Each structure stands twice: as structure tokens, then as C-alpha cells.
Amino acid sequence: MRVLNCVVDDHNLLLVALAALVCVTGSGITMQLYRKMRGCRGLMRATWLVTGAGAGGATIWCTHFIAMLAWTPSMATSYEPFMTAGSLVVALAGCALALGVGSSRGLAAKLIGGALFGLTVTGMHYLGMAGLENKAFVLFDPVYVVASVVLAVGFGVLAFWLAAAGQLPAHKVTSSAALVLAIVSLHFTGMAAITVLPMDGFGQSHGVNSNLLAFGVAGVGLLLLGSALATYALQEQFQRRERRRLKALIDGTADGMVVEIAGRIVMVNEAFLDLCKLESADLTGAPIARWIEDANVMTGQTVVQTQLLTDDQELIPVEVAVRNEQSESGAAVRLFAVRDLRRRQEQERRIAFLARNDSLTGMPNRASFLEKMTRMTHLMGGGGGFALLAIDLDRFKDINDLYGHAVGDQLLVHIAENLRAAGREGEFIARLGGDEFVALVALNPLAGRREQAAVAAARLREAIIQPMDGEHTNIGCGASIGVALWPEDGADTSILINNADLAMYRAKASVSDKVCFYEKAMDEAVRHRRRVTEGLRKALEQDRFQIFYQPQVCVIDGEIKGYEALLRWPQDDGSFISPDEFIPVAEDTGLILPIGEWVLRRACEEAMQWDKPYRLAVNLSPVQLGHTDLPKLVHQILLDTGLPPARLELEITETAMISDMALSTHILRQLKALGISIAMDDFGTGYSSLSTLRAFPFDKIKLDRAFMSELEGSPQSRAIIRAVLTIGESLNIPVLAEVVETLDQLAFLREQGCDEVQGFLLGRPTRQALPLATQEAALAVA
CATH class of the missing domain: 3.30.70.270 (Reverse transcriptase/Diguanylate cyclase domain)
Incomplete structure (x- = not known):
């Protein structure tokens, strides 16, 4: 009641309310700065310590002297300037010491810091009262003095303990209220301890009067509290900007991101919220282990595959990477990167399925x-x-x-x-x-x-x-x-x-x-074909093929016009494999292309060694004719060997042209543009011989050998030969008859006007280009 009577009877309640407002505001700011300081280290902690000491000291000092201005004793009062200024120094230094000790680790440090704050309030109050000058004796009741100290220390300890207990809004309010009580209970209990005995005969006071003190209090309070408030506001703005940048950064990733401090979630991105099907408020403040299995034991050394449990009890396979950090306050900070594995596992299952299924x-x-x-x-x-x-x-x-x-x-x-x-x-x-x-x-x-x-x-x-x-x-x-x-x-x-x-x-x-x-006998032909194929490859690699030449003779004067190059494949026992046996295999396997190139190149090289510039006739396979780079290959071989294009005659079959008439005609025109002669081989066996002659201007027609073999016993063959010779004469295309083996055959061809002949009668194929085989054959031709 004595304290209450002191407040009501001896104070201006309006100024008391102002002191309370300053005390509440300053206490809230001081507690916020105390929390900031506890979460920092190094230079930032020192910055918050200075700012907090200024805010706390100004709060204590301003509250005290505004309340002193509210005190209305029955005599004039003033304040000794050095003692008054000293009380401000005590308030600032004491607050710095209390905040510094109270922000250290451990419960004891916080209790000691709170006690130091209460003692700071006590010291500032009684030092300020010692600077009071008036014409009276001021007596202190020791009981109330002790009570004021106990209240200040007790509420100070409570304020620091509540501020360190947690970050919830309730902790912030109660800690600030306890700090207010520490300041207010000390002041008014201390004021209730005063008994003033007016005295006459004192000299005039030389202290600072109340008006000047009011301006001083206002200036110091506004300066210190304003500085602290501005510093706190700037830091809050900076931290909010950093949090927004961090939030934007983690929201920009496709993986779920979670920031956990001291075992509580403080920030999540949209990807993680979508994964959990929750709102941000549902996760903030909760431990991440509630959703991610084994999150508490993840060390951050490796990427871990685990499961995420949604509130709908859905298990989602996830891949989690953890990064462990430590905040400036020493609290454990963990950053979780959570990747949804459902799509990847589905793709892996799809890949595994495709690896084993069509x-x-x-x-x-x-x-x-x-x-x-x-x-x-x-x-x-x-x-x-x-x-x-x-x-x-x-x-x-x-x-x-x-x-x-x-x-x-x-x-x-x-x-x-x-x-x-x-x-x-x-x-x-x-x-x-x-x-x-x-x-x-x-x-x-x-x-x-x-x-x-x-x-x-x-x-x-x-x-x-x-x-x-x-x-x-x-x-x-x-x-x-x-x-x-x-x-x-x-x-x-x-x-x-x-x-x-x-x-x-x-x-x-x-x-x-x-x-x-x-059936076992079924694959003998296939095995033989494989043996032939392998033998062709080895013969090509080992250069075991040979070229034989058979003369082509003019029927009129018996002069050799040229030689046809014939490919032979000798075996180790001296025998030869027939071209009719290995050429189809080479065509089916594609080996005819390198073999054909070898024949053309080797024949051109050997033709350049002949004594006379005889014509060289080389057969082309339909497979070779189907390749568009054939003219380029032939041209390059002529350049490499030096054989004049006019000496080279390429023989093609009618069947080779029929398969793709447009392409074949185009390639043949390119070859003929090089100066090469083009002969149609095996004429008379195709389906459209006359149309083929019309499609391309051949330089020679070679009569099919089947007609010559049936010449003596088949009037039809004689008639066909006459017709072919007539066609050749009409189109001005020379005709060459193959497989001429008897003098009767030669005489018939000569009688019908055949231009050239070729066969065993005139010469068998040999490795060298030789004269006519026999004198009898030479005379017969002549």
C-alpha cells in the first residue's frame, strides 16, 4: 500500500504513464536485440551488444528520470550534473555487461545476466537519487530498499530466462513484460522507501533544474532508443531481404528444399509443399523427421534413398541430400534437398522393360x-x-x-x-x-x-x-x-x-x-556357301586372285582387237573354282564390290604392260552398276594406272539395267562421258532387249553364248543369230560372238557378217595376252 500510495499521491500520473510507455517500448526493443545477439557471433554479436546496451541503458535511465520528473515533493528539487551523468554511464555499462554475460551459453550465464541487469537498474536508480538536491533530509527505509533490489534482480533473471526459452510470440511478450517489471518495481519500490524531511537554512541548489533535466532525458532517450530502433529495423529489413532471396533460390529448384534450425523447420519451398500436399504453416516449426524417414540420423556424407510419408499415409520414394551447417548462435542448421524418385523409378522400370521386351x-x-x-x-x-x-x-x-x-x-x-x-x-x-x-x-x-x-x-x-x-x-x-x-x-x-x-x-x-x-543334310549347301565366303575374303586379303585374258578377234582380217579380262580363283592344289560358283556368292555377300575394284585396277595395270595398245574388256556386276560412285571409282583407277579411257570397255548384262533403268542409264552415261566404251553382254536372253538398246547407245553387242552352243543343231538359233546381226548392222553397233569353238561356227559367223569373235578356237584364256592359239585358226579367220 505504501508503494501504491507513493505512486498515486506523490507522482504525476500522466508522466508516470509516459515513463511506463518508454519502459515498455525500450524493454521490448532491448529483449529483441538480446535475442539477435544470442543468434550471432563475432563482429555481428559485438554490434548487437553495443546497440542493446544503448537501448537497455536508455530505457532504464529515461524511465527513471521521467518518473523522477513525475515525482511531486513539497519542495524545489534539482539534480547534480555529474551524478546524473554517472547514472547514465552506469546504466549503459551495466546493460552491456548483463547482455554480454546473458548471451553466453548455458542456463547459469542467462541467470547471471538477468541478475546483473537487475543490479544495473538498482545501481543506476540509487546513484541517480544520490544526485538529487533539495532543502530536506532524504531518509531510506532499508526494508523497501532490499525489497526493491530483490524485485529488480528477480524480474531481471525471469526476463532473461524467458527470452532464452524459445522463439514463440508468448516468450517474446513475457520476457519483455518481466524486464518492464524489473525496472518499474525497482523504481517505485525504491521511491516508496524514501522519507523526505524539509529543512530550513540550506543554501541555494546549483544542480540541474527539472526543466533542463526533462530536455536532457528526452534528448538522450530519443537518441539512444532511436539509434537502437533504427539499427534493429535495418537489420530486420536486411534479414527479410536475405530470407526472400533464399526463398526465391530454393523455390527455383525442381527438388524439394527444407531448412531446419535446431530441429525445427524454418523454411520450405513450393516443390516440397507439393510433394507433401501441405501448406507452409503446417510444416513450419515441426521436425522434418515427421515426414522423412530416418532424417534424424542422416549425416550429410552421402545421398540417401528413403521414403517420405504424407499426411494421407502415402509413401513416396525420395532421394535426400543433407548439408549440415552451424548458425552464428551455434544452433544446428540442416539443409535438405529432397528429390522425388517416382518418375525416375518409373523410367528405370521402363528401361528395364525395354531391355528385355520389344x-x-x-x-x-x-x-x-x-x-x-x-x-x-x-x-x-x-x-x-x-x-x-x-x-x-x-x-x-x-x-x-x-x-x-x-x-x-x-x-x-x-x-x-x-x-x-x-x-x-x-x-x-x-x-x-x-x-x-x-x-x-x-x-x-x-x-x-x-x-x-x-x-x-x-x-x-x-x-x-x-x-x-x-x-x-x-x-x-x-x-x-x-x-x-x-x-x-x-x-x-x-x-x-x-x-x-x-x-x-x-x-x-x-x-x-x-x-x-x-535335317542334317539340309545345311551342307549353307556350310559350303560360308566356306566360299570366307575363302573369298582371305583370297582378297592375300591377293590370291588371278586375271586371265582371252583374245577378241576381227572376223574380216583376223587381227586381235582386244582381250577380255576373266577372273580366276586358284586353289592350293592347282585347281580353280569356277566363277559360276563364287561370283553369285560374292554378289550376295557384297564382296563383289572390293573384288570388282581389284579386278579393274589390276587389269588396267597389266594392260599398260602390253606390247600393243589392245582394247581391255572388263565385266561389271549388277551390284557394281547399282552404286552411284562407280564413275568416280573408274575415273580414279584410270588416273592411277594411266590407261587411256579409249582402251577400256566395260561389259554389262541386260538384267543389270532392267532392275533400275533410270539409275543404270544415268551411270552408264557418266562412264561413257569419260571416253569408255560400253558393251551389252549376253544379248538376247533378257525380256526387253530392243527397248534396252533404244534406252542407251551401246558401243558393242555380245551375242549370248547359248545361241552358239546350239548353232549346228538348231535352225532357230541360226535364225536368232542372223536377226541379232541384222539389228546390229541396222543400229550401226558391232556384234561380237562368244564361245566360238569350231571352224564351222566361225565360217557361219563370217558368212553372216559378224564383226568380232571370241572362243577356244582362237585362244584359251591365259595369264598373258598372247597371239592366236593355232595357225589353222589364224588362217581360217584371215
């Missing part, structure tokens, strides 16, 4: 087929084995050409669905690519193996040939199936696959049998 039909692919086949060979060592079915679609290329590849793909999907539906237990069906399929059929050892395989092949073929409904018609194709049985047709998987392919090719070539079983 992308168009979804059926197992070649890799799955080989793995399955290998596994079956290991598992069926003592069982009934299995049958391998090699399936190739008939006329599928025609469907692509006629309807387009999109329709062809639809047909493949249709066939794949039919095959899946027709499959039985123990059967594995795969698509190898294009129009090739395979099937593995497990066989029962207690029943006929070939019969089981034949039934399965017939069933699958029936599924394949079911037509697909097109826009205007039903579209379908046939199937040829080759069957090989394991293990009798091949214990090795590669051999078994090869044998099934051989059976399939046989079925494809057959008109009636569309399902063929492998």
Missing part, C-alpha cells in the same frame, strides 16, 4: 529369348528337351510397301496378341525384330517329340495368319516356320538357332510345306 509389341525380345533358352538347356538335362521354332512372316514387306509402315506395325501388334492368346503352358514366344519371331516349346518325354512340335507350330501359324481388319479390307500374311529339336539338332544354343533358321529358310522356299524340321 517396344512395339511388348513381347520378350532377343535378350530375353537367349536367357530363357540358356536356362532351359540347363534345366532340361535329363528331361524331354524342347523345340525351337524360328518363325518368319511371308509377304510382310509387300504389306509395308503397299499400306505403309504404320499399318505394318499394327499388323505386328495384331500378330503378337494372337500369339500370346495361342500360347500354352511351357511355351515361350518372343519377337527378335522386324518380322522374325521365335518360340520355345517344352516337350513331354512320354509322347512323340516331333509330333508335339508339329502341333505347336501348326497352332502358332494358325494364330499368325488370322487377318487384321483394315479400313477397307482384311490384311494378313503367311508364316514360314523352321523347327529344331534340342538336343539332337544341336546341343549348343547358337547351333540350334542356326539349324532352326536353316529349316525356316527351307520352309520359306517351299511352296507347299510351311513348317519344316531341320
Whole structure:
């Protein structure tokens, strides 16, 4: 009651309210600066310490002296300037010491800091009261003095403890209120301890009067509180700008980003909110371990794959990277980068599926087929084995050409669905690519193996040939199936696959049998073909081919006009493989291109060594004629060897032109532009010989050898030869007859006006360009 009476009776309540306002404002600012200082280190901590000391000291000092101005004793009062200024120094220094100690780590430091703050308020108050000058004795009641000190220290300790307890708004309000109570309780309890005894006879006071003190208090208070408030506002603005920049930075990433300080989320980006399907307010302040499994034990050393649990109890696979930092206050700061793995895992599953399955039909692919086949060979060592079915679609290329590849793909999907539906237990069906399929059929050892395989092949073929409904018609194709049985047709998987392919090719070539079983005698021709192919490669690499030359003679005067280059392939035993045997293989395998280039180059080189500039005739394969770079190759060979273009004659067959008349004619015109002669070989056997002669101006016609072999016993052959010679004469194109072997044949050709002849009668092919073979032949020609 004494304190209350002091406040009500001895003070101007308006100024008391002003002092309270200053105290509340300054205490709030001081506590905020104290919190800032606790979260910083180094220079920033020192900056906040100075600012906080100024704000706290100004709050204590201004509150005290505004309240002193509100005190209305019954005599005039003034204030001794040095003591008054000293009280301000005590307030500032004490606040600095209290804030510095209270911002250290540990609970004891905070309690000591609060006690120091209470003692600072006490020291400033009683030092300021000591500077009071008036005509009276001022007596202090020790009980109230002790009570004021206890209250100041107690509320100071409480204020610092509440400020350090947390960052919630309630902590901020209660800590500021406790600081206000520390200042106010000290002042008014201390004022209640005063007893004033007026005295006469004192001299005139020389202290600072109340008006000057009012201006001083106002100036110091505004300066210090304004500086602290401005510093705090600038720092808050800077921190808000930094937080916005950080928020913009983490929001700009596709991964979820979470900032956790002291085990509580303080910031999240939109990607993480979308992942959790929550709002920012739902996460702020909560531990991230509530959503991310094992988040508390993540060290940040590696990227961890874990799970995220949404509030809907949905488990989302995520990849988490953690970066551990430490704030200036020493609090643990962790930055979580969270990546949603659902899309990547889906892509990985898709990649894994495509690695083992066909992308168009979804059926197992070649890799799955080989793995399955290998596994079956290991598992069926003592069982009934299995049958391998090699399936190739008939006329599928025609469907692509006629309807387009999109329709062809639809047909493949249709066939794949039919095959899946027709499959039985123990059967594995795969698509190898294009129009090739395979099937593995497990066989029962207690029943006929070939019969089981034949039934399965017939069933699958029936599924394949079911037509697909097109826009205007039903579209379908046939199937040829080759069957090989394991293990009798091949214990090795590669051999078994090869044998099934051989059976399939046989079925494809057959008109009636569309399902063929492998037979050992079936692949002898294929093996021979492979041996020929390998031999051709080695002969080309080892330069084992040879060129023989056969003369071409003028019928009129018997003069040799040129030589035809003929390719020969000698063997180790001195024999030769016939060109009719190896040339088709070379054409099918593409080896005819390097072989043809070798023949042309070698023949030109050797022709340059002849005594006379005879004409050199070289045959061109249809495969060579189909390449657009042929004129460039021929030109380069002529340049390299030095052979004049006029001495070179290239022979082509009519069949080579018919396959692509426009392209062939274009290439032949380019060759002829080089100065090379072009001869038509095997004339008379094609389907459109006359139109071919009209399409291109040939320099020579070579009569097909079939007519010469039938000349003596076939009037029709004689008539055809006469017709060809007449055509040549009419078109002014020389005609050369091949395979002239008797004098009667030579006499007939001479009688009919043939221009040139070539054959064994005149000379067999030899390694060197030689004169006519016999004197008799020479005389006959002459």
C-alpha cells in the first residue's frame, strides 16, 4: 500500500504513464536485440551488444528520470550534473555487461545476466537519487530498499530466462513484460522507501533544474532508443531481404528444399509443399523427421534413398541430400534437398522393360529369348528337351510397301496378341525384330517329340495368319516356320538357332510345306556357301586372285582387237573354282564390290604392260552398276594406272539395267562421258532387249553364248543369230560372238557378217595376252 500510495499521491500520473510507455517500448526493443545477439557471433554479436546496451541503458535511465520528473515533493528539487551523468554511464555499462554475460551459453550465464541487469537498474536508480538536491533530509527505509533490489534482480533473471526459452510470440511478450517489471518495481519500490524531511537554512541548489533535466532525458532517450530502433529495423529489413532471396533460390529448384534450425523447420519451398500436399504453416516449426524417414540420423556424407510419408499415409520414394551447417548462435542448421524418385523409378522400370521386351509389341525380345533358352538347356538335362521354332512372316514387306509402315506395325501388334492368346503352358514366344519371331516349346518325354512340335507350330501359324481388319479390307500374311529339336539338332544354343533358321529358310522356299524340321543334310549347301565366303575374303586379303585374258578377234582380217579380262580363283592344289560358283556368292555377300575394284585396277595395270595398245574388256556386276560412285571409282583407277579411257570397255548384262533403268542409264552415261566404251553382254536372253538398246547407245553387242552352243543343231538359233546381226548392222553397233569353238561356227559367223569373235578356237584364256592359239585358226579367220 505504501508503494501504491507513493505512486498515486506523490507522482504525476500522466508522466508516470509516459515513463511506463518508454519502459515498455525500450524493454521490448532491448529483449529483441538480446535475442539477435544470442543468434550471432563475432563482429555481428559485438554490434548487437553495443546497440542493446544503448537501448537497455536508455530505457532504464529515461524511465527513471521521467518518473523522477513525475515525482511531486513539497519542495524545489534539482539534480547534480555529474551524478546524473554517472547514472547514465552506469546504466549503459551495466546493460552491456548483463547482455554480454546473458548471451553466453548455458542456463547459469542467462541467470547471471538477468541478475546483473537487475543490479544495473538498482545501481543506476540509487546513484541517480544520490544526485538529487533539495532543502530536506532524504531518509531510506532499508526494508523497501532490499525489497526493491530483490524485485529488480528477480524480474531481471525471469526476463532473461524467458527470452532464452524459445522463439514463440508468448516468450517474446513475457520476457519483455518481466524486464518492464524489473525496472518499474525497482523504481517505485525504491521511491516508496524514501522519507523526505524539509529543512530550513540550506543554501541555494546549483544542480540541474527539472526543466533542463526533462530536455536532457528526452534528448538522450530519443537518441539512444532511436539509434537502437533504427539499427534493429535495418537489420530486420536486411534479414527479410536475405530470407526472400533464399526463398526465391530454393523455390527455383525442381527438388524439394527444407531448412531446419535446431530441429525445427524454418523454411520450405513450393516443390516440397507439393510433394507433401501441405501448406507452409503446417510444416513450419515441426521436425522434418515427421515426414522423412530416418532424417534424424542422416549425416550429410552421402545421398540417401528413403521414403517420405504424407499426411494421407502415402509413401513416396525420395532421394535426400543433407548439408549440415552451424548458425552464428551455434544452433544446428540442416539443409535438405529432397528429390522425388517416382518418375525416375518409373523410367528405370521402363528401361528395364525395354531391355528385355520389344517396344512395339511388348513381347520378350532377343535378350530375353537367349536367357530363357540358356536356362532351359540347363534345366532340361535329363528331361524331354524342347523345340525351337524360328518363325518368319511371308509377304510382310509387300504389306509395308503397299499400306505403309504404320499399318505394318499394327499388323505386328495384331500378330503378337494372337500369339500370346495361342500360347500354352511351357511355351515361350518372343519377337527378335522386324518380322522374325521365335518360340520355345517344352516337350513331354512320354509322347512323340516331333509330333508335339508339329502341333505347336501348326497352332502358332494358325494364330499368325488370322487377318487384321483394315479400313477397307482384311490384311494378313503367311508364316514360314523352321523347327529344331534340342538336343539332337544341336546341343549348343547358337547351333540350334542356326539349324532352326536353316529349316525356316527351307520352309520359306517351299511352296507347299510351311513348317519344316531341320535335317542334317539340309545345311551342307549353307556350310559350303560360308566356306566360299570366307575363302573369298582371305583370297582378297592375300591377293590370291588371278586375271586371265582371252583374245577378241576381227572376223574380216583376223587381227586381235582386244582381250577380255576373266577372273580366276586358284586353289592350293592347282585347281580353280569356277566363277559360276563364287561370283553369285560374292554378289550376295557384297564382296563383289572390293573384288570388282581389284579386278579393274589390276587389269588396267597389266594392260599398260602390253606390247600393243589392245582394247581391255572388263565385266561389271549388277551390284557394281547399282552404286552411284562407280564413275568416280573408274575415273580414279584410270588416273592411277594411266590407261587411256579409249582402251577400256566395260561389259554389262541386260538384267543389270532392267532392275533400275533410270539409275543404270544415268551411270552408264557418266562412264561413257569419260571416253569408255560400253558393251551389252549376253544379248538376247533378257525380256526387253530392243527397248534396252533404244534406252542407251551401246558401243558393242555380245551375242549370248547359248545361241552358239546350239548353232549346228538348231535352225532357230541360226535364225536368232542372223536377226541379232541384222539389228546390229541396222543400229550401226558391232556384234561380237562368244564361245566360238569350231571352224564351222566361225565360217557361219563370217558368212553372216559378224564383226568380232571370241572362243577356244582362237585362244584359251591365259595369264598373258598372247597371239592366236593355232595357225589353222589364224588362217581360217584371215
